[in-house]
Amino acid sequence: MDDADHGRVGAPLHEVADGAALGAASTRRSPRRPTALVIVPGITLAAFALPIVAGLAGTLLPAFGYLPAIGGQSLSLQPFLDVVAWPGFATGVRITLASGLLATLLSVVCAFGFCAVACSRPWGRRAAAFMAPLLATPHSALAIGLAFLIAPSGWIARAVSPWLTGWSVPPDVSTVGHASGAAVVLGLLLKEVPYLVLMIAAALNQLPWRERIAAARALGYEPVDAWLRVVLPTVYRQVRLPIYAVLAFSLSVVDVALILGPANPPTLAVLALRWFSDADIRFYFPAAAVATLLLAIVVASIALWRGMEMAVARLGARMLERGRRGGAGPRLARLLAAVVVATFVTTLLALSGVALWSAATQWRFPHAWPAGFDVATWQHRLLALAPAAWTTCKIAVSATAIALALALGCLEYEQRRLSRSALPALRMMYLPLLVPQIAFLFGIQVLFVRAGIDGATPAVIAVHLVFVLPYLFLSLADPYRALDPRYARTAASLGASPLRVFAAVKLPILARPIATSCAVGFAVSVGLYLPTLFAGNGRVATLTTEAVTLASGADRRIIGTYALAQSAFPLLVYLVAATLPAWWFRRRRGLGA
Amino acid sequence: MLARALLVAAIAFASAMPAAAQSWDDVLARARGQTVNFNAWAGDEKTNAFIAWIGEEVQKRYGVRLNHVKLKDTAEAVTRVIAEKAAGRDSGGTVDLVWINGANFLALKEQKLLHGPFADRLPNWRLVDTVRKRSNVIDFTIPHDGYESPWRMAQIVFVYESKRVRDLPKSVPELLDWCKRNPGRFTHPSVRNFLGATFLKQALYELAPDASVLQRPATDEAFAAATAPLWSWYEALKPTLWRQGRQFPDNGPAQRQLMNDGEIDLMVSFNPSEAAVAASTGLLPDSVRTFTFSKGTIGNTSFVAIPYNAAAKEGAMVVANFLLEPATQAHAQDVRQMGNFTVLDLDKLAPADRKRFDELPRPAALPSNADLGTTLLEPHPSWMTRITAEWERRYTK
Numbered sequence: 003m004d005d006a007d008h009g010r011v012g013a014p015l016h017e018v019a020d021g022a023a024l025g026a027a028s029t030r031r032s033p034r035r036p037t038a039l040v041i042v043p044g045i046t047l048a049a050f051a052l053p054i055v056a057g058l059a060g061t062l063l064p065a066f067g068y069l070p071a072i073g074g075q076s077l078s079l080q081p082f083l084d085v086v087a088w089p090g091f092a093t094g095v096r097i098t099l100a101s102g103l104l105a106t107l108l109s110v111v112c113a114f115g116f117c118a119v120a121c122s123r124p125w126g127r128r129a130a131a132f133m134a135p136l137l138a139t140p141h142s143a144l145a146i147g148l149a150f151l152i153a154p155s156g157w158i159a160r161a162v163s164p165w166l167t168g169w170s171v172p173p174d175v176s177t178v179g180h181a182s183g184a185a186v187v188l189g190l191l192l193k194e195v196p197y198l199v200l201m202i203a204a205a206l207n208q209l210p211w212r213e214r215i216a217a218a219r220a221l222g223y224e225p226v227d228a229w230l231r232v233v234l235p236t237v238y239r240q241v242r243l244p245i246y247a248v249l250a251f252s253l254s255v256v257d258v259a260l261i262l263g264p265a266n267p268p269t270l271a272v273l274a275l276r277w278f279s280d281a282d283i284r285f286y287f288p289a290a291a292v293a294t295l296l297l298a299i300v301v302a303s304i305a306l307w308r309g310m311e312m313a314v315a316r317l318g319a320r321m322l323e324r325g326r327r328g329g330a331g332p333r334l335a336r337l338l339a340a341v342v343v344a345t346f347v348t349t350l351l352a353l354s355g356v357a358l359w360s361a362a363t364q365w366r367f368p369h370a371w372p373a374g375f376d377v378a379t380w381q382h383r384l385l386a387l388a389p390a391a392w393t394t395c396k397i398a399v400s401a402t403a404i405a406l407a408l409a410l411g412c413l414e415y416e417q418r419r420l421s422r423s424a425l426p427a428l429r430m431m432y433l434p435l436l437v438p439q440i441a442f443l444f445g446i447q448v449l450f451v452r453a454g455i456d457g458a459t460p461a462v463i464a465v466h467l468v469f470v471l472p473y474l475f476l477s478l479a480d481p482y483r484a485l486d487p488r489y490a491r492t493a494a495s496l497g498a499s500p501l502r503v504f505a506a507v508k509l510p511i512l513a514r515p516i517a518t519s520c521a522v523g524f525a526v527s528v529g530l531y532l533p534t535l536f537a538g539n540g541r542v543a544t545l546t547t548e549a550v551t552l553a554s555g556a557d558r559r560i561i562g563t564y565a566l567a568q569s570a571f572p573l574l575v576y577l578v579a580a581t582l583p584a585w586w587f588r589r590r591r592g593l594g595a
Numbered sequence: 596m597l598a599r600a601l602l603v604a605a606i607a608f609a610s611a612m613p614a615a616a617q618s619w620d621d622v623l624a625r626a627r628g629q630t631v632n633f634n635a636w637a638g639d640e641k642t643n644a645f646i647a648w649i650g651e652e653v654q655k656r657y658g659v660r661l662n663h664v665k666l667k668d669t670a671e672a673v674t675r676v677i678a679e680k681a682a683g684r685d686s687g688g689t690v691d692l693v694w695i696n697g698a699n700f701l702a703l704k705e706q707k708l709l710h711g712p713f714a715d716r717l718p719n720w721r722l723v724d725t726v727r728k729r730s731n732v733i734d735f736t737i738p739h740d741g742y743e744s745p746w747r748m749a750q751i752v753f754v755y756e757s758k759r760v761r762d763l764p765k766s767v768p769e770l771l772d773w774c775k776r777n778p779g780r781f782t783h784p785s786v787r788n789f790l791g792a793t794f795l796k797q798a799l800y801e802l803a804p805d806a807s808v809l810q811r812p813a814t815d816e817a818f819a820a821a822t823a824p825l826w827s828w829y830e831a832l833k834p835t836l837w838r839q840g841r842q843f844p845d846n847g848p849a850q851r852q853l854m855n856d857g858e859i860d861l862m863v864s865f866n867p868s869e870a871a872v873a874a875s876t877g878l879l880p881d882s883v884r885t886f887t888f889s890k891g892t893i894g895n896t897s898f899v900a901i902p903y904n905a906a907a908k909e910g911a912m913v914v915a916n917f918l919l920e921p922a923t924q925a926h927a928q929d930v931r932q933m934g935n936f937t938v939l940d941l942d943k944l945a946p947a948d949r950k951r952f953d954e955l956p957r958p959a960a961l962p963s964n965a966d967l968g969t970t971l972l973e974p975h976p977s978w979m980t981r982i983t984a985e986w987e988r989r990y991t992k
Contacts, residue, residue, distance in 0.1 A: 071681035090991035155856035171759075171857045174779035179842050265785060265845065266991050280670055282702075283677045364877045367857040451682045457689050540671055541632065541664050541689065551667050555849030557640045557878055 039418065042411030043428060046475075049408060050434055050468045053446055058297075058437070060445020064290035069448075072283050081291035088288070090267025093181075098269045098296070101183035102253030103303065105190035109252075110245055112191070112345070113198035114238075115338025118229040121206060122215065129346075130203045133196040136349060138521070138572035140529030142550050143565040145189045145261040147352025150359070150558065152177045152185065155367045157355050163368035172367055178262055183269065185262040190255065192349045194248045195342055198241065204480070205240035209233070226332040231322055235315070242311075247435035249307055250300045254438030257531040257550050270296045274440050275532070290444060297441040304436070353569055359562030360384075383563040387545065391567060394544040397459060397534075398527035398571075401466035402474065405523050406516070409475040413482040414504055417490075431472045443536040450537060457539035465537035466527045474523035481515035482508075510590065513583035521579035525572035545571065619718055622909045627658040629910030633899075634672035635694035637665030638848045641872055645933040648926070653917050659910040664690070673699045676708050676902045688904030692911040695743060695900045697735040697789070698976035703900065704742055710901040710908055712741025717912065719919035720744070724940035730896040731938050735973040736810050743898035746918040747927060747935035750970055751797050751892035752962065754870040756860045758882045764861075765889045767801040771828060773861070774835035780860040782837035782853065786986040788846045792979045794863045795986065797893050799825045799978070800971055809974035813981050822985065833990075855879050868934030871961040875930060885962045891969030896938060921948035929955050 063069060067078035085091055120126025151157050155172035163169040178185050211233045218228035259269045267273065270292050277289035359365065361380040362372035412428060446465060450456035489511060493503045509516070531546050538547070549564035617625075631653075637643055643663065650661035666672055672693045679688050695703070703709050714720055723745060725732050731745045732738060755763065759780075764773040774781050784791035800806050803821040811817070833840035837859050844850040851869070853859045855878055864870070864885075873879035899918065901911045917923055921944050924937040941949055957963075 071683075072677075088991075089988055093992060153856070155853075155858050174838060174858075176838050176842055181841060265843070266987075279668065279674055283674065283681070366855065366880065448678075448682075451678055451684070454684065454687075539675065539689065540666065541662075543665060548665070551637060551665055554667060554845045555638055555847070555852055557848075557876075558852065560640055 039411055039415035042408060042415055046408040046412050046428065046471065047430070049404075049464075050471050051430060053465060053468050054433060054437055054442050056449055057442030057445035060448045061290050061293050061441055062445075064287055064444075065294035067287060069286065069290075072286060074287060081287035082295070084288045085291045085295065090273075094267040094270050094273055095295075095299075097181075097183040097264060097267070098253060098271070098299065099303070101186045101190075101259075101263070101269065102249065105187045105194065105252040106245070106249040106307075108187065108191055109194035109198055109248055112195050112338045112342050113202060114230075114234060115335040116195070116199055116342040117202045117206075117237075118226050118234065118332075118335040119339040121203070121229065121233075122212075122225055130200060133200055133346075135573050135576045136346070137193070137196050137200065138525035138576050139193075139349075139353065139569040140525075140531075140546055140549075140572070141189070141193050141255070142257040142261065142529070142531055142546055142553070143356065143568040144192050144349060144352055145258045146549060146553050146561055146565045147354075147356045148185070148189050148192065148348070149178045149261055149553075150355045151348065151352050152188070157351070157370075160368050161370045169368065179264055181264045183259075183263055186255070186259050186269070188348075189258045189262045190252050192345050192352070194252065195345050198244060198248065199342070201241045201244040202237055205237050206233070208240065208480075209236060211237070222327055224328070224332060226335050227328060230331045230335060235318065238311075243432050243435075246304050246307065247432065249303055250436045250438060253300050253303060254296055254440060256440065257546075260550060261553050270299070271438065271440050274444075278440075278444055293438070293441045293444060296438045300436070300438050353566075356562040356565040356569075359558050360566045362559055362562075365558075380563075383560060384567070387548075387563060387567050390543050390545050390548050390564075391571070393459070393542060394528055394546070394571065397463055397466055397542075397544065398524045400463045401470045401527045402520050402523035404463070404467055405471040405474045406478075406520055408471060409478050409519070410482075410516075412475070413479060414508075416483075417487075418500060428475070431475055434468045434472050439532045443532055447536045447539065451539070456537070457541040459538075459542060462534055462537045462542045465533045466530055469530060469533065470523040470526050473526045474519045477522045478515060478519040481512060485512060510587055513587060517579035517583045521572070521576045524575045528568065528572050617909075619716075622912055623657060625909040626907070626913040628660075629907035630660040630662055631691045631907045631910040631914055632662050632664050632689060633692045633694070633911075633914065634664045634666055634669075634675075634690050636667070636669055637663065638667070638846050641876070641933045645927060648932075649914065649917065649923070652923075653914055656917070657910075657913050659907075659913050661914060669693065669695055669699050673702055676703060676904070677706070679904055680706075680708060685904050687906045688902055689906070690902045691905040691907040692899050692901055692914055694746075694897060696895060696898050697973065698979055700734055700739065700743055700898065700900060701737055701976045703902070704737070704739075708903050709742045710903050710905055710911075711743075713901060713912055714739070714741040714744035714915070716741070717744060717916040717919065719916050722919060722921065722939045722943050724938065724943075727940070728896070728938060730894060730970075730972065733972070734896065734898065735979075736975040739898065743900040744915040744919065745896045745898050745938040746915075747897045747933075748894065748938055749865040749897060749935070750867055750887075750894035750967060751793060752864050752867045752869075752885050752887045752967070754854065754862050754864050754879070754883050754885055754960075756854065756880065756882060757884045758880075759860045763886050765886070767798045767828065767888070771832050771835075774832055777860065778835045779837050779839070781835075781862070782840075782843060782850060782859055783863055784846050784850050785843040786983050789979075790847045790850075790863065790865055791843065792983050792986075793865065793893060795825065795829070795982050796974055796979060797863075797888075798828060799974075799982070800893065801888070801890060802828055809978055810972065812975050813977040818978070818981050818985075822982070826985075826989070851878060854883070866935060867962050867967055868928075868930050868936070871930045871958045872934035874960050875958065881960075883960055885960055885966070887962070887966065887968050889968065891971050892967075893973055894970035895973045897935075921945075922951060925951035925955065928952065930958060930961060931956065934961075 064074060065081055067074045067076065067080050120129060153159070154175050154177060159167070159169065159172060214232045215225060215228045218232045219225060223231060254271045256271045256275055259272045263269055263272060268276065274289050274292040274296065277285040277292065358372055360383065361375045361377070363374040363376045363379070365372035443465070447456060450461050455461045485508060489507050490503050493507045498506065529546055531550050534542060534544050534547050545564055545568045549561065549568055552561045552564060633646065635646060643665070646661070646663045650663065653659040653661055672690050676688065676690055723731050728748065730748070734743065762773065764770040783794040786792050786795060799822060800809065802824040803809065804824070805821070808817050808821050837853065844853055847865065850862050851873060854862050867885060870879060870883045870885045874881050874883055899915050901908055905911055919939070921939060924939050927933050927935050928937050937952070941952055
């Protein structure tokens with residue numbers, strides 16, 4: 003539920019062995035030994051669960067009228083009554099639900115459609131590799147690019163005007179900011195589809211799906227049909243949590259909705275933010291109530307989704323039993339795959355648009371291209387980003403380093419304890435991705451102000467950790483757990499201490515997944531908007547907060563520069579993560595795999 | 596890191612004396628080394644660049660570090676000060692200086708959340724025009740009593756694309772006729788934004804049966820009586836606006852972007868030199884020109900104020916004073932820089948300083964003082980609050 007990369011990137015997962023082997027291996031290992039690592043899971047749990055629990059409490063109380071500091075002395079339902087009485091409330095709820103559910107539904111069917119068609123083909127694998135860095139682009143940067151692309155005076159309209167359309171001035175129709183929230187759905191689709199495709203690709207690595215397809219083909223099903231019938235039902239179970247994360251994120255997204263969504267009324271998340279930042283302090287109460295309602299909507303939507311899953315599963319099972327070959331499924335899957343390809347093209351165009359703007363001198367409707375480029379001004383614009391870029395880096399590197407230390411500590415502890423079930427609490431790792439950000443960030447802000455640490459970089463890092471940790475942990479856990487235990491056993495039998503085994507054997511072998519998970523963590527941090535805004539109390543300016551602030555109307559050339567830098571940073575880190583380990587261990591060729 | 600420095604500063608200055616007791620030299624001495632968190636709306640790049648320039652200059656001259664806390668809305672800073680008050684942080688606050696006027700100023704002043712009076716203690720205060728530019732001392736009908744210091748003037752003007760617009764609407768009723776003839780070619784910023792609300796106030800000035808009531812706080816009866824013609828005018832106007840009045844740009848710069856994109860031909864601005872400044876930087880076509888209504892338009896002053904709990908009060912005062920330097924004001928008025936009209940009385944300046952203003956460039960899109968006509972005083976803030984609320988009630992569905 004962050005603004006950036008969800009990318010548990012597929013690449014390192016190629017190395018993952020069948021997860022079942024681990025369970026078998028663990029029972030054969032030596033008896034447990036006490037270790038200092040015992041405190042790490044506790045710290046980790048505290049790092050992501052405490053802020054959420056405390057933050058939720060800090061939001062729920064004012065939602066029910068209790069915040070003595072600003073005169074809310076007793077519990078009441080008044081804030082909710084005020085919210086319901088607000089003229090745009092019903093529409094706001096409708097837009098929120100419609101855009102959130104539709105974005106999720108489309109993302110899910112598109113991602114499965116694409117995988118059904120692409121998974122068994124070589125180009126599908128290449129496409130997945132291409133998607134990973136794409137995922138690193140922050141939502142807000144994509145939304146900024148998309149806004150320019152699809153506006154009535156945007157790039158698409160410019161490209162076909164006036165020679166095709168006859169438009170000498172842009173048509174007076176609504177795209178960006180359309181009252182239905184359609185542009186928000188599109189903006190979410192661009193990010194959530196590649197995320198889910200990569201989740202599915204990662205899950206497939208854990209399944210003997212080729213064998214199943216082969217068996218189905220032998221029974222006369224064509225490959226895409228076979229995938230839909232025998233692979234999808236199993237793989238869906240594996241990506242259920244990521245889908246719920248997409249659902250929760252889509253319902254509560256703020257930055258994308260600010261840039262692409264309607265304003266009067268806006269979605270509930272934007273409404274909550276607007277009221278939280280109102281000069282009139284009494285708006286805190288209805289703002290907290292909206293945030294609480296949003297939490298309830300997310301919970302209810304997940305329940306609804308679960309219900310739909312069961313209904314579809316029952317229906318699907320009946321269809322499977324009927325055993326018909328062919329049908330509309332494969333055709334639909336091919337159509338969806340085409341839609342996914344179209345979203346990639348859209349993403350590339352959106353990013354190209356911001357890149358062009360960043361260096362443009364002038365670019366007016368109906369010209370398809372900028373009037374000119376000015377390298378000197380462009381360099382000047384890039385240099386002006388330096389302070390925000392430095393803050394962004396500092397926060398992202400710190401949060402990623404802490405998250406990596408905690409994740410490695412947890413995983414290593416888990417292996418030495420020889421039990422996967424030793425850490426049931428860490429299964430809550432998905433919590434930050436399922437709770438709407440605004441529902442707990444407000445409470446956190448109040449706590450930080452009380453403690454006098456609001457607006458400080460460490461406060462921002464602490465809140466970033468809540469989101470970086472889960473993504474980093476989830477992307478590192480599978481490769482770590484799948485590491486062949488015989489390496490460690492061999493080293494131990496040669497007299498190496500557990501620490502030495504960890505540092506000299508495990509870390510080098512796992513260098514690539516570690517580097518990738520760091521890139522994921524970095525990208526997540528770079529893209530975070532709302533957490534930075536709230537924990538930084540508006541005073542910690544990162545590339546993302548600046549870009550979203552400027553997106554409301556500033557010079558498009560400067561917005562373009564921010565969006566470009568915002569996308570380039572995580573991309574560069576991905577590149578480094580992809581190449582550095584190989585270079586580092588170039589003498590140990592066997593590790594290159 | 597910054598916050599820690601502020602906390603240390605907070606402890607050091609917890610017992611800071613009131614401004615009145617300090618000589619200006621004391622202020623300068625205490626200011627040296629301070630970091631001033633300047634909370635200022637950041638939606639305009641030219642203004643941001645100007646603030647950055649101010650930061651470089653005060654660092655060089657006074658050893659004051661200026662940190663521009665970029666706001667989407669001034670209300671964010673007001674909220675922050677109120678939240679700090681609520682949290683009991685009565686010193687070492689995180690807002691040192693805030694760009695403010697009108698309702699936001701009134702909110703802080705009424706709740707006694709401002710430091711001061713300090714403005715009339717600034718050495719450059721004597722250069723401020725307090726006679727012909729009454730808005731420098733009366734902020735939206737509220738005498739500021741030295742709790743804020745002026746730094747730039749604003750006045751409502753209209754900017755049009757001269758290639759497509761020939762017949763200029765010179766009054767509020769004429770604007771409606773123009774919009775009917777040119778549907779979809781005019782809009783105004785969202786009424787939640789100060790510029791959008793000011794546009795409606797401008798219309799109210801001409802349409803209200805008795806405009807003098809606007810100088811007093813709005814009551815239910817006065818508001819209903821004064822705004823009835825406004826709403827019937829607006830009902831007729833709304834469907835003729837860009838996107839049939841169903842969507843509005845968030846703020847002034849977003850509206851200007853629409854103009855630059857060719858989506859509209861006419862826009863409202865709060866800065867007489869906006870067209871000239873924007874055209875010189877490619878943010879508007881060179882063919883834009885400026886005009887105002889024949890019966891005059893609303894003008895006001897932008898101020899800076901210091902919250903009661905600011906950690907760097909002296910540094911903030913140094914910045915406020917530097918904003919009033921004749922050279923700074925001339926720099927600000929230069930259309931190649933920010934292009935905002937000065938708050939100073941040019942007659943009070945030394946000849947050398949006066950020359951700085953006389954030598955400023957005057958491009959075609961820049962109106963002369965005569966073009967600008969009469970400046971109307973801002974109504975009491977309660978009118979803006981009520982107009983915004985009433986607009987939301989009527990048009991949020």
